[in-house]
Amino acid sequence: MSGICNITKKKTIFGNKRSHALNATKRKFKINLKNHKFWIKSKKKFIKLKLSTKAMRIINKKSIETVLKKTKINNK
Template sequence: MSRKCQITKKKVKFGNKRSHALNTTKRKFNINLKKHKFWIKKQKKFIKLKLSTKAMRIINKKGIENVLKNIKI
C-alpha cells in the first residue's frame, strides 16, 4: 500500500534540497502516517486505518462515524 492517508488523501510530496551554495538535489517530503484501530459502535467491530496525524485530529473533532459517512474506503 502506498504512503497515502485514507481520510485526507495526503501523499508524499517531492521537492529540492537546497544547500548553502544553492545547489539542488531531489528529495521527498513524507507525511506523518500512523496505523490506528477504531471501534465502530453501529457495526460492533474494529476498523484499521492508515492516517495522517491531521486526519486523527479531524476524527477526534467530528467522530469516526461522521467521517466515514463522508469518505468511501
C-alpha cells in the same frame, strides 16, 4: 496504496533540498502516517486505517462515523 492516508488522501511529495550555495538536490517530503484501530459503535466492530496525524485530529474533532460517511469508505 502504501504511503497514502485513507481519509485525507495525502501522499509523499517531491521537492528540492537547497544548500547555502543554492544547489538543488531532489528529496522526498513524507507524510506522518500511523496505523490505528477505531471502534465503530453502530457496526460493533473495529476498523483498521492508515492515517496521517492530521486525519487523526479531524477524527477527534468529529466522530469516526461522520468522517467515514463523508469520505465514503466502505467497511464490510
